[in-house]
Amino acid sequence: GAGVSQSPSNKVTEKGKDVELRCDPISGHTALYWYRQSLGQGLEFLIYFQGNSAPDKSGLPSDRFSAERTGGSVSTLTIQRTQQEDSAVYLCASSLFLDIRETQYFGPGTRLLVL
Amino acid sequence: DQQVKQNSPSLSVQEGRISILNCDYTNSMFDYFLWYKKYPAEGPTFLISISSIKDKNEDGRFTVFLNKSAKHLSLHIVPSQPGDSAVYFCAASTQGGSEKLVFGKGTKLTVNP
Numbered sequence: 001g002a003g004v005s006q007s008p009s010n011k012v013t014e015k016g017k018d019v020e021l022r023c024d025p026i027s028g029h030t031a032l033y034w035y036r037q038s039l040g041q042g043l044e045f046l047i048y049f050q051g052n053s054a055p056d057k058s059g060l061p062s063d064r065f066s067a068e069r070t071g072g073s074v075s076t077l078t079i080q081r082t083q084q085e086d087s088a089v090y091l092c093a094s095s096l097f098l099d100i101r102e103t104q105y106f107g108p109g110t111r112l113l114v115l
Numbered sequence: 116d117q118q119v120k121q122n123s124p125s126l127s128v129q130e131g132r133i134s135i136l137n138c139d140y141t142n143s144m145f146d147y148f149l150w151y152k153k154y155p156a157e158g159p160t161f162l163i164s165i166s167s168i169k170d171k172n173e174d175g176r177f178t179v180f181l182n183k184s185a186k187h188l189s190l191h192i193v194p195s196q197p198g199d200s201a202v203y204f205c206a207a208s209t210q211g212g213s214e215k216l217v218f219g220k221g222t223k224l225t226v227n228p
Binding site for chain 1: 119121140141147152156158159160161164166204206208209210213214216218219220221
């Protein structure tokens with residue numbers, strides 16, 4: 001079946017604007033994860049969902065970041081009042097269920113550039 | 116403070132030879148380790164994992180070794196192929212913990228024909 005898809009693939013925005021990033025996980029996967037990769041850095045964990053619930057939001061970099069998941073499927077990561085340091089590749093992953101030993105399948109990412 | 120470190124940003128090897136990618140970690144609570152491979156403009160792809168109850172796990176050309184006392188793991192690729200050229204990320208986590216993967220910065224492997 002289809003893999004994890006993310007949209008848009010690229011986003012250029014001006015500082016101060018809000019952006020919304022979308023993730024469509026693999027059908028049937030109950031767990032969903034968001035990461036970001038800044039230039040020259042490793043992947044930084046942001047948040048995970050078990051179903052529609054996100055038990056731990058402490059990985060979100062600031063209160064300008066929020067995420068939601070509806071219907072146990074699509075997830076949206078919203079960044080309000082974007083700053084230049086938000087420029088990064090935002091990656092979404094899903095797994096069949098929530099267990100670190102369960103393979104996480106990644107999407108291609110959304111490349112965000114804040115001018 | 117970086118909990119997972121990949122100190123070599125890049126590695127170049129000849130086709131057919133062994134590639135050894137290294138990873139060090141500082142958090143003694145980590146007990147599950149993974150390697151991911153990433154091609155440009157694609158998301159990372161899971162390669163191989165190892166639990167702390169083992170010191171070696173093998174899958175075809177890929178073998179991961181874990182040295183818990185040294186807090187060190189390595190990925191061996193034998194024989195290396197040009198298609199293995201990619202960025203390799205080491206990741207670590209705690210089973211039964213926060214389900215959070217902590218990644219290193221990656222090592223770019225180039226396999227020359």
